[in-house]
Amino acid sequence: MGNPIVSDRGADIDRTLAAGERFMADLSRAMVTLACALGDRLGLFAALADGTARSADDIAGRAGVDSRYVREWARTLAAGGYLEMDPSGHEFRLPPAHAALLADPGSPFYVGGIARLIPPLAAMADRVADCFRSGAGLGPADYPPAMYEATWQMSAKWLRAMLLDQWVPLVPGLAEKLAAGARAAHLACGSGTALALLAQRFPASRFEGVDRHELNVGRARREIAEYGVADRVTVTRVADFADGLSGPYELVMAFDSLHLAADPAAVLRRVARTLAPTGVLLLLETHCSTEPHENVGDVAAFLYGTSTLYSVPLSRTGPVVAGMMGLPHPVLAGMCADAGLTVPQRIAAPTPFNVLYQIRKA
Known part of the structure; x- marks a missing residue:
């Protein structure tokens, strides 16, 4: 018989080596993600978008930056498999598959802006570590402007692609009500793109946006002015998530934000009071399971990590700290029932991260 202790040690060493390989792969992914964030921010992917080796x-020259930095950046992404590099190591090509993801904002597969979230979130590690120790939370203004700028970029893309031509038509009668003239509100309105798009398409309606962060409020007001719809849209800075709602509204929107509220159940109760009898809440929330052991893999790790650095600190002082993965359908359904709202009805899944629900008065 073999020595079981030696055998177990060998298995432990193999597992440790495998874990080390995984850790090295994740370190590489971190550097590649940072390189992608730089490439998006500086226009380096755009300079390679046509598929030509350069x-x-x-x-x-095309991006207006220093070539020595570009060479190191390009070799980073070539090493990571994102760029093709010629044998001399001096010319680089962005393959079409990666170009659709990283270089073409008009592509339905474009995800380049997501990488730009990582540097500002990483910059918050020290502040969040202090929160771990104290149990305190943070406010929206504690985070770098670059994080919100990345969020504006991402949300504008999918709102322009989906809101008017996909989401609104999924709700029976909503387009007709907005065309005839109705009131609508957007909670945590961010850059104001949703409000601007709707106001431009439905000039007879009036729209209200609220947000807790002055940076978002300023950006939303600029966006609305640029769209030429300031006469029918107001944006207000509020202290709490659902402050400022009056109603009655035919439409209330909350996109990828309810989990950031200190008390999501209280927000839903407020929405229920301000919805018109025929009104609808369009709620975009994280696609996840009630069972944590089912929320695994790369997407879940990204969402939990973002939640650790952002979602939990923003809501830590409230009675419910949902986190980004804390409002799966059964939890939402229970909150909606308590608030006098219907069970959330899934009407779309626009990304691997999200689910869009319509909710009405019960």
């Missing part, structure tokens, strides 16, 4: 000097 030198670092050529890429730098």
Whole structure:
């Protein structure tokens, strides 16, 4: 018989080596993600979008940056498998599959802006570590403007692609009500893009946006002015998530934000009081399971990590700290029932991260 202790040690060593390989892969992914964030921010992917092989000097000239930095950046992404590099190591090509993801904001597969969330979130590690120790929370203004700028970029893309031509038509009668003239509100309105798009399409209606962060309020007001719809849209800074709602509204929107509220159940009760009898709440929330052991894999790790650095700190002082994965359908359904609302009806799943619900008065 073999020595079981030696055998177990060998298995432990193999598992440790495998864990080390995984850790090295994750370190590589972190550097590749940072490189993608730089590439999106500086226009380096755009300089490679046509699929032509280019030198670092050529890429730098097109993007208006320094070529020595570009060469190191390009070799990082070539090492990570994102760029093709010629044998000399001096010319680089962005393959079409990666171009659709990283270089073409008009592509339905474009995800380049997501990478830009990582640097500002990483910059919050020290502040969040202090929150771990104290149990305190943070406010929206504690986070770098770059994080909100990345969020504006991402949300504008999918709102322009989906809100008017996909989501609104999924709700029976909503387009007709807005065309005839109705009131609508957007909680945590962010950049104001949703309000601007709706106001431009439905000039007879009036729209209200509320947000807790002055940076978002300023951006929303600029967006609304640029769309030429300031005469029918107001944006107000509020202290709490659902402050400022008066109603009655035919439409209330909350997109990827209810889990950031200190008390999501109280928000739903407030919405129920302000919805018109025929009104609808369009709620975009994280697609997840009630069972934590089912929320695993790369997408779940990204969402939990973002929640640790952002969602939990923003809601830590409230009675319910949902986190980004804390409002799965059964939990939402219970909150809606208590608030006098219907069971959330799933009408779309626009991304691997999200589910869109319509909710009405019970």
